[in-house]
Amino acid sequence: MxxxxxxxxxxxxxxxxxxxxxxxxxxxxxxxxxxxxxxxxxxxxxxxxxxxxxxxxxxxxxxxxxxxxxxxxxxxxxxxxxxxxxxxxxxxxxxxxxxxxxxxxxxxxxxxxxxxxxxxxxxxxxxxxxxRYFNHLAAFKQAVEQLGPLGAVHATFFHEDHEPGFREQMAHPLLVDMSVHHFDMLRYLSADEPVSVRCNSWNPPWSWFAGDAAATATFELASGARFVYSGSRCTPGLQSSWNADWHVYAERGAASWNGDELVIADAEGVGFEVPDRRESIxxxxxxxxxxxxxxxxxxxxxRLNVLTLAMVEGAVLSSARGGERVDLRDLLEDSLAQAIADEQRDDVAELLRSWPSAADGISTQPWGSSPAPIAAGGAR
Ligand SMILES: NC(=O)c1ccc[n+]([C@@H]2O[C@H](COP(=O)([O-])OP(=O)(O)OC[C@H]3O[C@@H](n4cnc5c(N)ncnc54)[C@H](O)[C@@H]3O)[C@@H](O)[C@H]2O)c1
Missing domain, CATH: 3.40.50.720 (NAD(P)-binding Rossmann-like Domain)
Structure with missing residues (x-):
């Protein structure tokens, strides 16, 4: 050995x-x-x-x-x-x-x-x-961080996916199974956390999915900037990368990433390097x-992942309510009440009841000693 x-x-x-x-x-x-x-x-x-x-x-x-x-x-x-x-x-x-x-x-x-x-x-x-673990995403993040306060982040995902199994049966194959990646990537790119969402989802007439394979969603971020997302899993033609196609507009300029190997920064003095690290899983x-x-x-x-899931569930909820604005803080607190009602294990239920709020529960010190430093050019 x-x-x-x-x-x-x-x-x-x-x-x-x-x-x-x-x-x-x-x-x-x-x-x-x-x-x-x-x-x-x-x-x-x-x-x-x-x-x-x-x-x-x-x-x-x-x-x-x-x-x-x-x-x-x-x-x-x-x-x-x-x-x-x-x-x-x-x-x-x-x-x-x-x-x-x-x-x-x-x-x-x-x-x-x-x-x-x-x-x-x-x-x-x-x-x-x-x-999160793509070298060109790390390079794009470096560029985005030099652009100053965000105005808007746009991500588009258009794919033709044939993966029979649970995906083709679920109610929201795009939002729950795929957009969860892109929403999480938004949180990797910027510390500007999402606070609310408006979303519409639908299933194109030719779709081979049982649930909604297409959606548009606009998230408001804590700074007031917007994350504008649109996608579909049943679009033959003009395929985007699995990582989506990204454009960021900010105070000092703009940057884009095609989800593969093309990162562009359109802003004076903004540079980046592509690291060489292990990617994906x-x-x-x-x-x-x-x-x-x-x-x-x-x-x-x-606990650091909960807000990524809240983006997904908030989008699903907004769509069910005809595109109404869903406040992610309210969603978190409603979810805590539901968690306490559903939990069968006494020790888990007791701990959940001891949290002053869901926001407190997920903001206490997570496992480990300190958050991972995100090195320039690195995935962490
Ligand atoms: N990161 C990525 O890019 C990526 C890509 C594809 C799938 N995924 C994720 O991977 C997971 C699996 O997806 P998949 O496409 O392999 O699904 P799949 O249906 O092909 O395989 C799932 C397997 O889990 C088994 N299983 C179900 N319940 C079980 C249980 N209680 N105990 C033991 N085995 C159980 C099933 O028998 C099945 O063989 C999903 O969460 C999916 O979202 C991630």
């Missing part, structure tokens, strides 16, 4: 579907973590996925059992969004820190219950918002493993 193999974190991957397979193939060669166990309700699928990734991992349908047998010391949750909270709870209560695929949960109230649960167990729960894995080693709070530690 080489030195790097000896220090790889042994992990159990839960969910061996399309994305679970992508995680396992990446982990097979990762210097940071070793996939020692794989869990899925569908055992045959889990075995086939493990074999096709060329792995020798313990396979089963019980997370606790597979974790024990394999010696896993952390969990990576790649199940469907509806299962995220239950699986995260099993892992955290078994003493395993968790890296969970986006979206953390279908609702903000379920996310708040997980904030409380993570606090109770003292284990790290981090959301893998993998689209490799980047989020690296930050997770590093957080466990150093105790530094990672981006998207569970």
């Amino acid at each position: 080489s030195a790097s193999e000896a220090t790889r974190l042994p992990v159990v991957v839960i969910g061996a579907g399309a994305m679970g397979g992508a995680w396992l193939r990446m982990l097979a060669d990762s210097p940071h973590a070793e996939p020692v166990g794989v869990v899925d309700l569908n055992l045959e699928l889990a075995q086939a996925t493990v074999a096709s990734a060329g792995l020798d991992a313990v396979v089963g349908d019980s997370l606790v059992e597979v974790a024990e047998r394999s010696g896993a010391r952390a969990a990576i949750n790649v199940t469907v969004p509806q299962a995220h909270r239950v699986v995260n709870e099993q892992a955290l209560r078994a003493g395993l820190p968790v890296l969970c695929e986006k979206p953390l949960a279908p609702t903000v109230s379920e996310a708040l219950r997980q904030v409380a649960l993570a606090d109770l167990t003292g284990e790290l729960l981090m959301v893998s918002q993998s689209r 490799e980047g989020s894995l690296e930050e997770f493993v590093s957080a466990l080693a150093t105790g530094i709070t990672p981006q998207n530690e569970v």
Whole structure:
């Protein structure tokens, strides 16, 4: 065994579907973590996925059992969004820190219950918002930070996605499954947090999705600037990047990023460098493993991710109300009341009831010692 193999974190991957397979193939060669166990309700699928990734991992349908047998010391949750909270709870209560695929949960109230649960167990729960980890996004962020106060940020996402499965059945395949990435990227680009949203969503007549595959949303940011978003998952032609196409207009000029490798700054004296770091899920894995080693709070530690989910749920709610303005602070407080009403575990419910407000609950010191410094040119 080489030195790097000896220090790889042994992990159990839960969910061996399309994305679970992508995680396992990446982990097979990762210097940071070793996939020692794989869990899925569908055992045959889990075995086939493990074999096709060329792995020798313990396979089963019980997370606790597979974790024990394999010696896993952390969990990576790649199940469907509806299962995220239950699986995260099993892992955290078994003493395993968790890296969970986006979206953390279908609702903000379920996310708040997980904030409380993570606090109770003292284990790290981090959301893998993998689209934060793109080198050209880091370069774009450098440019944006030199432009001064924001006026407006525009992001457009137009794609033709054929991914049969839960996405094609959900009520909001764009907002809940895809825009969650772009909304999170807005929060990565600027500390100017969203406070309200107006949104309309619809399903084009030719759509192969059951739910709304298209939407427009305008968020008001704390400074008064606007984030203007439009997207669709069923647009054949003129495809944008998976990362969306971005334009920022600010006091000292403008900048754009096509979501791939083209960053443009139209402002005097604004420069940037493209870093050379691991991207996508490799980047989020690296930050997770590093957080466990150093105790530094990672981006998207569970409570830091709640506002990203509030953007999604606020947009869904606004659309259901015919485009009415939804205040994200009100949404957070309503979600806390819902979380307390739904929570079955006494210890979690008691902690939720002790919060003076949802805003307080998510602003207390997160797991770890200090927020990760965001280095110039870096993804963190
Ligand atoms: N970061 C990205 O770019 C990206 C891309 C695709 C998918 N995802 C996310 O990854 C997750 C999985 O997506 P997918 O496309 O692989 O879905 P999928 O339906 O292909 O696979 C999900 C798997 O989870 C298993 N599962 C469900 N509930 C379970 C439970 N309680 N315990 C164990 N296994 C369970 C299912 O049997 C299935 O095999 C979703 O949250 C999705 O949003 C992220």
